[in-house]
Amino acid sequence: MADTSDAYQTFEQHVERMIQVSHASRILDWDQQVTMPEGGTAARSRQLATLSGIEHELLCDDELGTLLDELDGAELDPVRAANVREIRRRHDREVRVPSDLVERTRRARSDAFETWSEAKAADDFATFAPALENLIELRREYAACVAPDRDPYRVLFEEFEPYVEFDRAVEILDTLRKEIPPLIDAIRRSDVSPDDGAFKGSFDPTKQESFVRDVLSDLGYDWDRGRLDTSPHPFQRGSPYDARLTTRFDRTNPLDGLTSAVHEFGHALYVQNLPREHYGSPVGEPRDMVVHESQSRFWENHVGRSRAFWERTLSIVREHFPQLDDLTVERAYRSANVVTPDTPIRVAADELSYHLHIVVRFEIERALVRDELDVSEVPAIWNEKMESYLGCSPESAAEGPLQDVHWSNATFGYFPTYSLGSAAAAQFRSAFEAAVGPVDEVVRDDGFEPVSEWLRENVHRHGKRFRTDDLLIEATGEPLTADPLVNYLREKYGRLYAISG
Template identity: 50%
Template sequence: MATSEHESRSTYDELEARIKRISNVGNATGVLYWDQQTKMPEGGTPARAKQLSALQSIQHELLTEERTGELLSELESGELDDEQAAVVREIRRWYERAIDVPSELVTELAETSSEAQPAWQEAKAEDEFETFEPYLDRLRELQIERAEQIDPDKDPYEVMFEDGEPYLPLSTVERIFDELRDGLIPLIEDIQENGADIADDAFAGIYDTETQEEVARDALDVLGYDWNRGRLDTAPHPFMSGTQFDARVTTRYDENDPLDSLTATIHEFGHATYQLGLRDDAYGTPLGDSRSSGIHESQSRFWENHVGRTKAFWELFLPTFKDRFPQADDVTVDEAYKAINQVFTDNTIRVEADELTYHMHIILRSEIEKEFVAGELDVEEIPARWNELMDDYLGVVPGTDSAGCLQDIHWTSRFGGFQNYTVGSVFAAQLWATIEEELDEPMERIREGDFAPIRDWLTENIHQQGQRYTTDELIEEVTGEPLTADYFLDYVTEKYEAIYELD
């Protein structure tokens, strides 16, 4: 006999209350992580590792309690509307991925991850990969063990990828990677061999970090960041952390490169805008949570590239930049536009890469970590393999491991996540093409500083949907077609052929 509507509602309410409690524990974990990266004194790691592991263990235990499974079973035959069905679908996925993972493993993984972060910082600062090696090797072992507990019949690396992107098959992403290799490498080589010289020294000089922070705040003001629900800080590796009520952004500053902090800030603004655009009334439930890592990256890459790297944006923002930095008074809009879109094939740093070479950095990382997880690459072989692929894809070899395999913090917490930066870039281009069809002259709006219509469109179509749709459903719902690399390849080809005056 089917569960009555009244009983189904009561059961659903209990499940929703349970997942809200679990989500709040997770959000508290996020605040501790933010503090660890921005404000915590160096000596705080031992206690912070215990605190984070305790919270993650509590979250895991609450999710995997017998009552959670009972509620999900009761709702299988219940009468649910579309939004309720989506909530149950997502909670069931979380539950099924957690139920067979021992709490002891969750605790050890959380502690090791926390301990690995200062070890990574030390290794990077001292250019000593050996300092990080034992932590990275142990994290691989623990992540593989966890993946095998979740699904013993699936490739562990694929299970890891599904942590951040559960509904977009890894095979689809790898097919897109193949298309990007085929399209980007010839374009990069054409720029190297035939591209016109462009002004790459327009912003040469020293730019003090205090004023750079003022510029970053100016940019956030112009774009419409809600300071009542956010803040700006510095971190070794820029990130965003928070919820729809508190979405904090971080950046970093280089006295020799004021554009780096600016693009990083705009990138993190995109992440924050997603968080702040989530439904307030659905806080703590899947309907009030972001869809996936790839969709999140589409928002940050959208604002960084399709807004912040446009000539229209620099027509708007360059006067503000010059007010803060009079030494840039002679820089023209055209020079600023070319400088921020300069293709540096000799660059070894991912977060400083341009829109073209960036994806070679991502593909390289994805290949290395896949080989590492599969046991085809030992931990001590990573630096040499890294340099080999850098040479193959970009024709440059890092002079140090700090500028090579130690530059990213990501392996301290997870594997199988780098792909989503490229997924985000590809979807961002697809989104821009849709916005051009649906909004009146979006580039002119950027030029005039009228960002509200673009933000509102993204909020309505992406942010407010939460996890109502699966990733593939959301992409098709918003753009009318599945994820495709075509728009991205068309966009960068047209843009960079014009910048570099290629035939």
């Protein structure tokens, strides 16, 4: 077999240039959502469109295609083979998409974010509707370029999770849609009263930020390679050398800002722990959104809502909020886990009913992309589905279809990964407990580092080396399944609300 070392070296250099352009784009996107002055949108739209065009051209370059042809089937070590596999998948997909469409979409996304921000502040869905219609049309056009004979929503879902079959994703969502409502109904009938008043009051956002910073430090966030800011919708961006996160603060409830920050910390820790020796290659990048969301949901729910977390964190609470001096661990724990299905805001939803929020968004965006629903119908159908699944209807568009930033970013197909990631998180928890011990006991006795170390060893350090199911099998012994999540939710909330059977 011919020596492919020179071809691989050229391939590696080409791919690194492409990834660096992508990282630069991410930081400009972060800046737009966090610090950019309001008047900067026109220039930023063009800057991001240009970078997207350059990245697309590098990915679709004929020379790269030739290199991939030469490397296909070559005897490569597992890391190099994974890099070739990942770029081959993306190249074969994107080469069918014209650069003009990529740049138009990136420009439209940047403009739509500002429109969404204004529409949400004004509680006016009609202001955002034209931008949403344009983004849907652009994404349909993209899907038609990639695979004109396939369901466009499936094509878009593969942007965020290429290695979990869409039918299996739907099956997992269907399982959650079937299993969760009866559990919620049992909780509503329970004689156990929810304790949701422990964190009520008035809490200075500046003090909340200081509190969250101390919690993130205790969790193990590396401030030399990260930062915390506020944004209308919490998110995380960056690289192993610069993994930034944001949250937002509700003056009446410090749990909201804390929970969002711990969620984004899970993303950021994953990024900070990626193998830096492979930085600039696919293996140095995170394994798509099911695994990415599994890390945020693991820290948010399995750690941040655990009793041991509140045993460690209560002293930090009292330090920053003297009005909570009489707060007990038990009250804090129960408040962090109260089930309130009539909450219209997804990021404030409890761990259980959260998945019904995802189902609402999944069903609506799938219908939009498939042209089965008109944008003008979204507020009404949103309210109808919220009432059907959660027993509540938002009082405004800002609390309804305008609450999430995702559609302004044209990320249709992303929402299912939150629940799929939650399923993976439950699998990782089961594997961790089999190998190390119960999460509560480990955190209580040894802090958060054993959790971080297990995730670093079994998930983070692999980057994109394995496909999604292969990574899960490597770490947990089985491919993605809803069973551990369903069992975990039944056990936890059955215990909290004294539900038998």
